[in-house]
Amino acid sequence: EVHLVESGGQVVQPGGSLRLSCAASGFRFDDVPMHWIRQVPGKGLEWVADVSWDGGTTHYIDSVKGRFTISRDNNDNYLFLQMNSLKTEDTAVYFCAKDYGSGSHSLDSWGQGTLVTVAS
Amino acid sequence: SYVLTQPPSVAVAPGMSARITCGGHNIGNKVVHWYQQRPGQAPLLVMYYNNGRPSGIPERFSGSNSGNTATLAISGVEAGDEANYYCQVWDTNTDHLLIFGGGTKLTVL
Numbered sequence: 695e696v697h698l699v700e701s702g703g704q705v706v707q708p709g710g711s712l713r714l715s716c717a718a719s720g721f722r723f724d725d726v727p728m729h730w731i732r733q734v735p736g737k738g739l740e741w742v743a744d745v746s747w748d749g750g751t752t753h754y755i756d757s758v759k760g761r762f763t764i765s766r767d768n769n770d771n772y773l774f775l776q777m778n779s780l781k782t783e784d785t786a787v788y789f790c791a792k793d794y795g796s797g798s799h800s801l802d803s804w805g806q807g808t809l810v811t812v813a814s
Numbered sequence: 815s816y817v818l819t820q821p822p823s824v825a826v827a828p829g830m831s832a833r834i835t836c837g838g839h840n841i842g843n844k845v846v847h848w849y850q851q852r853p854g855q856a857p858l859l860v861m862y863y864n865n866g867r868p869s870g871i872p873e874r875f876s877g878s879n880s881g882n883t884a885t886l887a888i889s890g891v892e893a894g895d896e897a898n899y900y901c902q903v904w905d906t907n908t909d910h911l912l913i914f915g916g917g918t919k920l921t922v923l
Binding site for chain 2: 729794
């Protein structure tokens with residue numbers, strides 16, 4: 695059974711940094727791309743970033759380019775999101791999600807999310 | 815960037831059929847996926863590749879995609895189907911973005 699568990703969310707001041715982690719199990723982690731998606735409580739879903747199976751290719755939504763970095767550790771089955779220069783508008787629940795693979799760009803398993811609050 | 819438009823809400827009586835639409839320019843030329851999100855839970859993939867049902871998703875759920883509209887249909891709606899539903903595409907014309915629709919709240923009357 696696929697299991698994704700996010701951690702690292704907390705309250706941080708504007709301009710601060712945070713590193714989110716996602717522990718993955720139950721599937722061949724190094725076979726598929728992985729994603730981060732965020733959701734402001736009570737609002738819709740917003741894709742944030744993705745990383746290829748080998749970590750060699752990454753993509754970001756424009757609003758986080760230059761501030762966030764997605765990475766992965768295929769030895770220990772972890773996905774990361776380094777978040778720098780945080781803004782109040784980055785406040786959201788952050789989900790990690792597994793790509794179905796085969797170029798589908800669909801997200802077939804999600805973690806339960808971790809809440810990031812950016813406030814002074 | 816590419817925009818997906820969903821109605822904010824759809825209401826249906828138990829046992830009836832619900833249709834949730836997702837509008838986008840020539841969306842029929844794209845692959846659409848659908849997610850269900852119950853309150854307080856993570857999203858769940860309920861339809862992929864326009865009309866494919868992942869394992870465990872009831873046959874009551876079906877999908878279609880043509881022209882400028884993709885549709886998620888749920889027949890024999892049950893109370894447990896009450897949730898927010900999101901469509902999603904991969905926009906090949908911009909910087910490799912996964913784009914979600916704004917979501918539709920399905921209310922079972």
